[in-house]
Amino acid sequence: MAKLSKLSEEMVGHFLSRLPPKALMRFKCIQKSWCKLITSPSFIASNLSVSRNNKFASTTSILFKRTVLKDKKDENDIFNVLRDNNNDRRHIFVSLLDLFIDQDGDDQNHHSVVDNLIVPLPLSNCPFSLQVAGHCDGVICLVNTVLEDVAFCNPAIKELKFLPRSPLLLPRRHPDDIHGIETDVNAVGFGYDSKTQEYKIVRTINFITGICYTLDPKAEVFTLGSQSWREIKIDNDIHCFWTPSFELHFKGIYYWSALSYPTPGEDQESIFTFNMSEETFEELPVPDNTHPRDGVVKYLAVWKESVVLISCQGDDDPKSFDIWQMDDSNGVKGWTKQLAIGPVTCEIPLVFWKSDELLLVLSDGSVVSYHLGNKTIKHLPIHGVEDPQYIHAVVYVNSLISMGEGRS
Template sequence: MADSIIPVLPREIIMEILLKLPPKSLLKFMCVSKLWLQLISSPEFVKTHLKLIANDKECICHRVILQESGDNFKVCCLPSLFYKEQRIELFDMGSPMGNPTIYTWIVGSVNGLICLYSKIEEPVLWNPTIRKSKKLPTFGANLRKDCSYYCKYGFGYDESRDDYKVVVIQCISEDGGSYDTVVNIYSLKTDSWRTINKFQGNFLVNSSGKFVDGKLYWALSADVDTFNVCNIISLDLADETWRRLELPRYVEGSYPLALGVVGGDLSLLCPNCHEVTNSDVCIMNDCGVEVSWTKIFTVDHTKDLGEFIFFSPIFSVPSCQSNKGEILVLIPPVIMLYDGSTRQLEVVDQFEECAVAEIYVESLIDPLLIANHETTLI
């Protein structure tokens, strides 16, 4: 009887098979052999795998991370929120912050990395999927904590340099009457902070900038003491230039606006009456030279919920669009689903202990190795 021969698949076939697996399975398969370890940890594989799962909105690798009243985080599967007949399960993720008693904020998420900010500790870049985190170095001399009126934050990805950047915008008042703005930016690739060009006039409203297509967006107010939005400002992370955008024509600037992201577009949640019992959701169409807005639906809600949306410290509305055109609106503790075919908005679930939510995709990207200039990402 002839000896049995175990067939060896070509590297290309193995790669095609592995690319269809979720990150948590790939972490286990890295122990199979040196070949699989080398293949799965290669930058080419990590980036290709990320693109495949990021473009598949029905993939179980899309997650929602929710922040409890303390410093603990919970996650659930994003697609499960679109199916009301399924039970939504939350899983504990703990926290990468050094002191669990310190309250932290989610600044944003890009490619599986989540940026967390604390009032006391330095910001942290965290990949909850592979349970790796990178504490950012201490701010430079330009960040002056003793006379800061406010700090606003942003987290995004510079595709032109394959770099992840954290932005801290500090409004400084030394005499209580005049204000100066200092913009600090952190590069994960260089693991360092530096100061970039300022922008003049107006004050940022939302705490965290919304990241869309290489740019971070904040709402602007003409008055430092109010939420009266006059326009929107964006920071291009590639060339680090600022741009001002006009609001939709029918929006009155005397009301606050909540920024969000629907699909791959910047969105606005705009109250349209003094009672704040219904709000329009608009998406931005950026043609490069001109910006236009399209209203996609109206949200009916109670006055109390409207006040919570527009006057909360987070002041942004994470949202997600499914392949079927349904739009998930996360306004913790309420999760709502808008059905484009019926034009109805329904409450999917409520998580009473959760105050903040963010959408992210599971990935193999390790912030520690990027900062250490390693050739592999795992």
């Protein structure tokens, strides 16, 4: 009888581990033993493994950050609605959408119902300053670049936790400076350290004085396990800047668009990276013939399990995109052009959700899926009222991972 009971428990665990987090959160209330099982570290890891590696899944989850109006009457006053630092007339949503991996070419039922999580204040104070700074294993990092607030969020279980304030001390004031020192959060990125099996947020900070002295930058790391910030070494004189659909975490490396200064008075566009395991920064070149002075704009994405850079002429309509694949086979990171996409009428690319399907944002803020082969477009039930460049998207892995303690 004991063996039968043990077998039943194992079968229940095996069955439950294959269910999505949304269902499991409801099943926690059925009985105490289920709640204990579903919240156990081993079960959470098993459920995550299924989400990551299920090659037979019929859907792919996509996460979007977008702004919607509460009342359609405000469509003629969008600028003021977005500028107001409150949520009276708008919502900023983190939205999950399941796209069906359709094998028979049927355009019907291409998507399921959108599941929305409202981003609360103060993170949602301004739609233009809220960014998704990385996704890993169902957890995303939300950053308000104006308020310098940072939060972990797991949309699948509707959980959001603010990180504690950084204890990083400001440097001493320069003796000739009467204005004090201002902080400028240069870059924020979230990812996974496979060596220590920890989730981390890295942040670089510039310090600027009132008389334009620029002091040495500092960097710090927050680990989910320790729930604390600590300072780390940074030697790079580099400035990261936000670019639509560029920042990316992939296989323990975080990527930003940046400018470096090889000689005084000269700037050079590059890609700035952070290795989550080694906690080191590196500067990478961009492909030749993609300089912004030539009107070329760039985006980063993951395609066929590789980092790719997507480039196009920014003022073209319709646009044609070149796909450059990162190559380090000879020990030196470089880029190889793989293919061209388009022409297609759109504003920006978002993310590859299949090897032959690319999500794009149109000028009206709507999102479509573009098939690289037959060049067909499928419209999705996702729309944002902000400028299309402020709509973010990532391929999402559902999980039960909780952020633990923090400011709710």
